[in-house]
Amino acid sequence: MADALQLLIALVTGxxxxxxxxxxxxxxxxxxxxxxxxxxxxxxxxxGLGAVTMxxxxxxxxxxxxxxxxxxxxxxxxxxLMSFMLVTFLGFKYLLMRSVKTTxxxxxxxxxxxxxxxxxxxxxxxxxxxxxALLLWVTLSATFVAHEWVDPFLLSKVLCVVGVAIGAxxxxxxxxxxxxxxxxxxxxxxxxxxxQGSGALLLGxxxxxxxxxxxxxxx
Numbered sequence: 001m002a003d004a005l006q007l008l009i010a011l012v013t014g015x016x017x018x019x020x021x022x023x024x025x026x027x028x029x030x031x032x033x034x035x036x037x038x039x040x041x042x043x044x045x046x047x048g049l050g051a052v053t054m055x056x057x058x059x060x061x062x063x064x065x066x067x068x069x070x071x072x073x074x075x076x077x078x079x080x081l082m083s084f085m086l087v088t089f090l091g092f093k094y095l096l097m098r099s100v101k102t103t104x105x106x107x108x109x110x111x112x113x114x115x116x117x118x119x120x121x122x123x124x125x126x127x128x129x130x131x132x133a134l135l136l137w138v139t140l141s142a143t144f145v146a147h148e149w150v151d152p153f154l155l156s157k158v159l160c161v162v163g164v165a166i167g168a169x170x171x172x173x174x175x176x177x178x179x180x181x182x183x184x185x186x187x188x189x190x191x192x193x194x195x196q197g198s199g200a201l202l203l204g205x206x207x208x209x210x211x212x213x214x215x216x217x218x219x
Contacts, residue, residue, distance in 0.1 A: 018169075018171075019170060022055070028047070045173060049120055049172070050124035055127060055137065059137045062137045080143075080147070083142075083143035084213060095200055
């Protein structure tokens with residue numbers, strides 16, 4: 001059984017990941033902003049909850065596949081490198097964005113077939129229609145285990161998933177409240193600044209991962 005400190009680390013890891021992954025401005029946040037401006041806080045918040053549900057499912061799938069796979073130092077170093085490259089790529093992607101996408105082709109196709117009629121289902125389907133979301137969460141889950149932020153115990157993994165749910169819900173609650181209070185859509189400039197801010201945070205995380213990788217190789 002993992003000790004209390006390690007369990008706390010797993011919870012905080014999930015919370016930070018859920019918040020940071022939810023921040024970049026894309027189809028989900030655009031939908032929340034539009035719904036919040038037109039129909040109020042609850043409608044926007046339900047879109048966010050749908051997105052949180054799929055994020056939790058994807059994170060659970062990722063964590064379920066990684067338990068004792070990262071005992072070797074070389075494998076762990078490789079995962080450190082891969083996570084550094086992924087977070088760096090995403091950081092620069094959002095930091096250098098010049099426009100925001102309101103939806104994706106895959107999401108449009110899925111929505112045409114499923115016809116979501118509620119705000120909750122709209123959020124769920126839009127994450128389901130983003131093939132990169134599953135890849136992202138599987139990679140992040142492997143990174144958490146490789147870094148030993150999440151132990152290969154059920155309770156540790158469950159707390160990480162709970163943290164993801166809390167972190168993502170916190171962000172979507174914040175942005176739903178903000179846009180419903182403003183009673184108008186955010187300007188394109190504001191959306192870009194939010195996205196670029198999330199990119200800067202991701203690059204900060206990449207620097208931290210790089211430091212861990214250097215220390216590992218030095219040993």
